[in-house]
Amino acid sequence: MNTIHKIGPSIYNAPASDNEPSAQLMNRVPSHDALLLQRLFNQCFAESENTLLQGEASEPLYQPGKNPGAPHTIFFTQDYFASALHEVAHWCVAGPERRQRLDYGYWYAPDGRNEQQQRLFEQVEVKPQAMEWLFSRACQFRFRVSADNLQSGFAASDDFKQAISEQVQNYLAQGLPARAQRFLDCLATEFGGDYCSADYTWTNL
Numbered sequence: 557m558n559t560i561h562k563i564g565p566s567i568y569n570a571p572a573s574d575n576e577p578s579a580q581l582m583n584r585v586p587s588h589d590a591l592l593l594q595r596l597f598n599q600c601f602a603e604s605e606n607t608l609l610q611g612e613a614s615e616p617l618y619q620p621g622k623n624p625g626a627p628h629t630i631f632f633t634q635d636y637f638a639s640a641l642h643e644v645a646h647w648c649v650a651g652p653e654r655r656q657r658l659d660y661g662y663w664y665a666p667d668g669r670n671e672q673q674q675r676l677f678e679q680v681e682v683k684p685q686a687m688e689w690l691f692s693r694a695c696q697f698r699f700r701v702s703a704d705n706l707q708s709g710f711a712a713s714d715d716f717k718q719a720i721s722e723q724v725q726n727y728l729a730q731g732l733p734a735r736a737q738r739f740l741d742c743l744a745t746e747f748g749g750d751y752c753s754a755d756y757t758w759t760n761l
Contacts, residue, residue: 588637588697596742597644602627605735607655609644611635616643618650618659628655637697638688645687648736674703678716686723687736693751694743701761712761721758728752 590611597609606627613631616639620628630647633639646660654660685701692699701720703712732740744751 588695590632590635590637590640592746593637593640593644596746597630597640597739600738600742601735607647609640611640618643618647618655620656620658637695638692638700641691641695641697642684642688642702644739645684645691645736648687648733648739649683677703678713678719682716682719682723686720686727687732689720689724689756690727690732690736690740690751691743693754694740694749695747696749697747699761714758717758717761720761721756724756 594609594611601607601609606621606625607630608627609630609632611632611634613633615631616633617631618628619631630643632643647655650660681702689699689701701712701717703716727736731737740751743749
């Protein structure tokens with residue numbers, strides 16, 4: 557059975573890394589309002605993909621339409637901007653068959669994972685967190701890599717960080733999936749972030 561590891565709400569309130577240029581970055585950008593992300597996503601995909609982005613959820617969830625023609629819904633946690641970006645990234649990674657299943661057909665392994673489970677989490681999370689990093693740069697928003705395992709005390713491994721960085725470089729060189737690129741361009745237009753020339757060095761994570 558395939559496993560998905562959701563990003564819990566606790567990480568969205570975590571302090572910034574000392575390596576992140578947070579003050580300089582945040583002083584010259586518009587307000588990071590999750591409702592704006594919701595509106596932008598729905599403008600991009602409500603019609604073409606019959607998919608909506610919706611906040612104020614206690615836990616993130618992807619809910620395919622329950623009836624023929626009913627919209628699919630990506631629920632993100634509360635009003636957290638980072639949660640919205642992360643859940644959209646997972647949707648962008650998922651193929652057509654996955655998008656017909658609740659939570660893309662994955663089984664959720666909760667916080668408190670052992671070392672082996674944590675390594676599996678990292679493998680699953682490389683592509684979505686790489687996309688999330690690009691989305692964040694387009695928004696001029698601080699990206700935080702997440703190990704999402706507070707109970708077990710596992711931090712994001714260097715291998716995980718390096719894999720995310722390499723995946724970003726791969727996306728920039730070879731292109732993103734069409735839905736991801738469309739959303740990325742929309743974010744860059746709205747927020748003015750130059751994601752192409754940003755520094756994606758893994759040691760900054």
